[in-house]
Amino acid sequence: MKLDDTSDPAAAPAPAPPGAAPPADPLPVSHVRSRFPLGGRSIWRGVAEAQWNDWHWQQRERVTRLEQLERVIRLSDDERRAVVDAEAHFHMGITPYYAGLMDPEDPTCPIRLQAVPSAGELSSSPVDLLDPLAEERDMPVPGITHRYPDRVLFYTTHNCPVYCRHCTRKRKVADPTSAAAHAQIDGSIAYIAHHTEIRDVVISGGDPLSLSDDRLDDILGRLRAIPHVEIFRLGTRNLVTLPQRITDDLVRMLRRHHPVYVNTHFNHPRECTAEAYEAARRLADAGCALGNQMVLLRGVNDDPRIVKDLNHRLLMMRIRPYYIYQCDLAQGISHFRTPIEVGRRIIRALRGHTSGLAVPYFVVDAPDGGGKIPVNPDYVVRHEGKRWVLRNWAGKEYTYVEP
Numbered sequence: 001m002k003l004d005d006t007s008d009p010a011a012a013p014a015p016a017p018p019g020a021a022p023p024a025d026p027l028p029v030s031h032v033r034s035r036f037p038l039g040g041r042s043i044w045r046g047v048a049e050a051q052w053n054d055w056h057w058q059q060r061e062r063v064t065r066l067e068q069l070e071r072v073i074r075l076s077d078d079e080r081r082a083v084v085d086a087e088a089h090f091h092m093g094i095t096p097y098y099a100g101l102m103d104p105e106d107p108t109c110p111i112r113l114q115a116v117p118s119a120g121e122l123s124s125s126p127v128d129l130l131d132p133l134a135e136e137r138d139m140p141v142p143g144i145t146h147r148y149p150d151r152v153l154f155y156t157t158h159n160c161p162v163y164c165r166h167c168t169r170k171r172k173v174a175d176p177t178s179a180a181a182h183a184q185i186d187g188s189i190a191y192i193a194h195h196t197e198i199r200d201v202v203i204s205g206g207d208p209l210s211l212s213d214d215r216l217d218d219i220l221g222r223l224r225a226i227p228h229v230e231i232f233r234l235g236t237r238n239l240v241t242l243p244q245r246i247t248d249d250l251v252r253m254l255r256r257h258h259p260v261y262v263n264t265h266f267n268h269p270r271e272c273t274a275e276a277y278e279a280a281r282r283l284a285d286a287g288c289a290l291g292n293q294m295v296l297l298r299g300v301n302d303d304p305r306i307v308k309d310l311n312h313r314l315l316m317m318r319i320r321p322y323y324i325y326q327c328d329l330a331q332g333i334s335h336f337r338t339p340i341e342v343g344r345r346i347i348r349a350l351r352g353h354t355s356g357l358a359v360p361y362f363v364v365d366a367p368d369g370g371g372k373i374p375v376n377p378d379y380v381v382r383h384e385g386k387r388w389v390l391r392n393w394a395g396k397e398y399t400y401v402e403p
C-alpha cells in the first residue's frame with residue numbers, strides 16, 4: 001500500500017468479507033495459554049505451576065545474560081552480538097513469562113523484537129535525541145515533569161520486569177544509580193502538595209509496580225491526602241510482562257485509593273494471554289479504569305489488522321485503547337520507527353469499521369517538550385463559511401450546513 005494516501009479513507013483496507021481468513025492467532029482471549037504457546041526449547045518446563053505463578057520467582061529468574069537466553073531461544077548471529085553490546089547501553093531483562101511468549105525459532109517474532117536486543121539498537125540516526133521529550137528540562141524538582149497546566153508525571157522507580165527495547169526512557173530506566181531515593185519521592189510529593197493546580201498525577205517510572213505494595217500504598221496514601229489531587233493513573237506494563245504481579249493483595253490496596261486509573265502498554269495480540277486477562281479482571285473488578293497506550297513499532301504492530309485484533313482483545317479485557325504513540329526519537333530505536341502515515345492508515349482502518357471504543361488517538365509526543373499532538377486523519381474535506389464538506393469512514397462525502 002502507498003504511504004502518501006493522506007486523506008483517502010477508501011485507501012484503508014476494505015472490511016474483511018464474511019468468511020475471509022481471520023488475522024493471525026484468532027483464539028478468543030481467555031483461551032490463550034501463555035506458557036510456551038509456541039513450543040520449542042524451554043529451561044522452565046519442569047517448574048511447578050505455583051512457582052511459575054509467583055511474581056517474586058518470575059522477577060528473580062529474569063533472563064539477563066546471553067547464556068541464559070541461548071537456552072530459551074535460538075539466537076541469530078545479529079541478536080547474539082547485540083545482546084553482548086547491549087550490556088553497555090541498555091540492560092536486557094526478560095521475565096520467564098514474557099520469554100515464554102517468544103517464538104524460539106523466529107527472530108522476527110513480535111515479542112522477541114520488543115525484548116531481545118537487536119543490531120538496530122547500536123546504530124544511531126542523526127535525528128536521535130537522548131531525552132527526546134525534554135522530560136528532564138521540564139523538571140521543576142527531581143522526579144516530576146510538569147508540562148501541562150493541571151497534571152504531572154511522577155517518576156517513582158527506574159526498574160521494570162522487562163526492559164523494552166523501544167523504551168523512550170533508556171537514558172535512565174534500568175540504571176540502578178538513577179533510581180528515585182526516598183528523599184526524592186518526598187520532594188515530589190511536596191511539589192504536588194504545593195501546586196494546587198495539579199489535579200491529575202501520572203505515576204510512572206520505570207514501572208511503579210516494581211515497588212512493593214507497602215511502598216506504593218504509602219505513596220498513594222500521601223497523594224490522596226492532598227485535597228486538590230483528584231485522580232491518579234498508574235502507568236505500568238506489568239499486565240503485559242509480569243501479570244502475576246497483579247495479586248489480590250495489590251488490588252485490595254489499590255481500591256482504598258480510588259479513583260485509580262491504570263494505563264498499560266500492550267503492543268501485540270499475542271500479549272493478550274489468559275494470565276493478562278486475569279490481571280485485567282482483578283484490576284477492573286477492584287474498580288480501576290483501564291486504558292492502553294500502544295507504541296507503533298515497525299515489524300511488531302505496523303499493520304491495521306494486528307491493531308484491530310489487539311484492540312478487540314483489549315476491550316474483552318475491559319481495557320480501553322487510549323493512545324497509539326508514534327515511536328519517538330530516543331537513541332537506538334530508529335529501527336522501530338515507521339512513517340507517521342502508517343499510524344494514520346491504521347486509524348482510518350478502524351474508525352467506522354469497528355467499535356468506536358476500539359479507536360484510540362494517534363499522537364506524536366513532540367520533541368523538545370511539545371507534548372502529545374494528535375495526528376489522526378482528517379475527515380473534513382473543506383469548509384467554506386457555513387458549509388462543511390465531510391468524508392465518512394467509507395469514503396463518501398457529505399455536506400453539513402450550519403444553521
Ligand SMILES: *Cc1c(COP(=O)(O)O)cnc(C)c1O
Pocket residue numbers: 145146147148151152153202372
Ligand atoms: C503523557 C503525559 C501526561 C498525560 O497526558 P494525557 O494526554 O493527559 O494523557 C502528562 N504529563 C506528561 C509530561 C506527559 O508526557
Ligand code: SF4
Pocket residue numbers: 159160162163164166167168169173205206207236237
Ligand atoms: S515498561 Fe515502560 S519504562 Fe519500562 S522499559 Fe518498558 S517502556 Fe520503558
